[in-house]
Amino acid sequence: MLMWLRMAPALHLIFLLIIHRVSAADWGVNYTSSHICALQNSTMTINCIYKYPTPGYQIVKVYWTKDLVKQDNEFPDLSNNSEYSQRLQYLGDEQQNCTVRLSQVTKTDEHEYNFRFITNITGGRWIGYPGVHLSVTDLQLESPERVTEGDSVRLTCKRSCNLTDTPTFIWYRNSHTLINIGDELNIRSVSRREAGKYSCGVQEYDYISPAVYLDVRYAPDTPVISINRSAVIVEGDSVTLSCSSDSNPPAEISWFKGETSVGSGRIFNISKISSDDSGEYKCRARNEHGEEYSDPVTLDVQYPPRNISVSVSGSAVIMSGDSVTLSCSSDSNPPAEISWFKGETSVGSGRIFNISKISSDDSGEYKCRARNEHGEKCSDPVTLDVQYPPKTISVSISGSDVIMSGDSVSLSCSSDSNPPADLYWYKGNKYLDSGRIFSISKISSDDSGEYKCRARNEHGGKYSVTVTLNVQYPPRNVSVSVTDSGQLWFDSVSLSCSSDSNPPALNFSWFKENQSSAVGSGQSFSAVQSGRFYCEAHNPHGAQRSDAVTVTVQQHAERNIIIITATSGGILIIAVVIMFAM
Known part of the structure; x- marks a missing residue:
């Protein structure tokens, strides 16, 4: 449709016609279409031509505008608008083609657009009014929310205006292209395989409608039972039966042992299965469109x-x-x-x-x-519990190997018997005490001797081997005695040292009172001069000295008479020895 349009005050136009002798038919802008419907995010083109009187006029400026609100006595140039400067492309010339292209159109671009040209003659300017109205549409898919398998289904690709160009619609299911068809997609007998996300678009455009899910409903298929165990099921195992069935909406699952209901849900678990759980099991799948039973499976519990x-x-x-x-x-x-x-x-x-x-x-x-x-x-x-009389009776002694007088000594008796034996202690054949331990505190030489224990239970008795307690002590009761040789005449008197000790004393030392050094050694000592003499007895455990004895020697002219007085233990011993002069 061609439209010759003018926009100038009538008097102003008459003046131009008179001065330049031109007619109104020499001016105008022709748009191919007064209304354009473009797809959102697409590129749209407005085709147009314009004319002005020639010769005599020359074009000094051409541009596109909108809203027809003057600024500084002139309509604004869209190419100077930041919203359009990068998207608006003038394709025409300064002679007669005024075609323009706008890319990436959106809803905010919906306006009436006008072409404006200015010549070199004062008052020689023109704007194409009314202009071209741009409508921008998106694509919306219209589809039923849910359908039943076998139904007929219609899906419609909706838009708010009819696209100016004759569009070729493209349909997608789950992002896969179906076919280039019209703005309706008809499925005569829908199947579950045709469920999915549908969207539509226009060929040669990137824009695709938001996806709509087509929900195809159908009755359950025959359920199948799977077992998470090997062919042999052992008592105590945890056995899980799984029931699977394809259906939409998902089926409710029920479980049966024979004809008895035993549970519900896709999984049926038997923890710690027993032989009582042996038998045939099956599951039933049911939704609003129907129900199906599985084939039975047998659980043979070993x-x-x-x-x-x-x-x-x-x-x-x-x-x-x-x-x-x-x-x-x-x-x-x-x-x-x-x-x-x-x-x-x-x-x-x-x-x-x-x-x-x-x-x-x-x-x-x-x-x-x-x-x-x-x-x-x-x-x-x-x-x-094999019982027997006592055997292997033994006695052990605590402490060191050497037992000293005054020590504390313990004897322990051990016995192998079942039941445990009663224990009794003996010194020689004399009964002492009972119990596993026999203790002697501050042992003395009187405790020396042979000891044994006796073990007895209800099946018999037995004695241990004897052990000997040998109590040692340092010398004691040390004394000096005068030895009589049996001769009337002698040159000296023999003194003898005796002691009580264990072990017996082997070392003896002789001392004269008031002298620090020993005057003799050995168990016997010969005294040849007057004085007080004593002895010391030694063993490994100590030493003890005797009381002193007094020896007195007197001399005469013709002969020497030696009188020996010895005091020992309160007894005075006098010996007279007459020695003749030589």
Whole structure:
């Protein structure tokens, strides 16, 4: 549609026509379309041509404007507007083509746009009015929220105005191109495979409508049960059954053992499964469009050994030398192999374990282990308490090897017996005391001798080997005695030193009073002059001196008479020795 438009006051136009002898038909702007509908973010083009009187007029400026509000007595040039300067491109010339292009159009670009040209003659300017109105539209997909499989479905690509160019619509499902068709997408019999996110666009444009999800509803498929275990299920395992069924909306899942309802939900878990849980299981999937049952699956629960116990034949009291039989029983599937253990040591196999002539070494805890391909289990232990009379009786002495008078000495008695024996102490054949320990505080030489203990229980008694207590002490009761030689005449008198000590004293020293040095050694000493003499007895534990004895010697002219007076223990001993002159 062609439109010749003018915009100047009538008198002003008449004046121009008179002065320059031109007609109104020589002026104008022609737009190809008065209304353009463009897609958001696209590039739109306004085609137009203009004319003015020639010759005599020359174009000095051409531009596009909008809103027709003058600034400084002139319409504003859009190319100077920051919102348009980078997007507006003038494609025309300064003769007759006034085509313009606007890129990346948005809703804010919706206006009426006008072309303006100015010539070199005063008053020779023109604006194309009314101009071209630009409408900007986006694309919105219109679709039902949900449909049932098999329904007919229509999806419409909506816009607020009809695009100026004849558009070719493109449809997408889950970002994959479907086909170049019109602004409607018709699905005659929709299937679940056609569910997804749909959007539409226009060929050669980047703009695509917001996606709309097409929700296709359908009844459950036949459910399938899967088991998270191997073919063999062992008692005590945790078994999980999973039920899967394709449906929309998701189906409610129910579980059945035989015809009995046992649970709900996609997962059915049996923790610590037992043989009571054996049987056929199935699941049912149900939604508003229908229901389906799965094929049944069978749980055949096997189990490792259980209820393991040991029995002991014979009397309650087991004596050394008896014959004892242990029996092991077990509930298992398949039957278990039986092994026997004493503590942690393997001692045999088979359901029966026999011990002939049992001894104390066989005492202890016994258990049997039952094992099959699914596991193993041990019985509670049973204790064989083999009883016997005392044996291996021994006595030990505390302290050092050497026992000194005044020491504290303890004797300990140990006995191997079952039940534990009562212990009794003897010195020689004399009973002393009872108990495992016999203590002597401040031992003396009177305690020396042979000691033994006796162990006795209900099955008999036995003595230990004797141990000897040898109590040692330093010399004591040291004394000096005069030795009579049996001769009438002698040149000297012999003195002898005696003492009580353990061990016996071996070293003796002789001293004359008031002299620091010894005058002799040995157990005997010969005195040949007057004075007071004493001896010292020594052993490894100490020394002790005797009381002093007095020896007196008197001399005469013809002969020497030696009178020896010795005092020892309150007894005066006088010896007269007559020595003739030579």
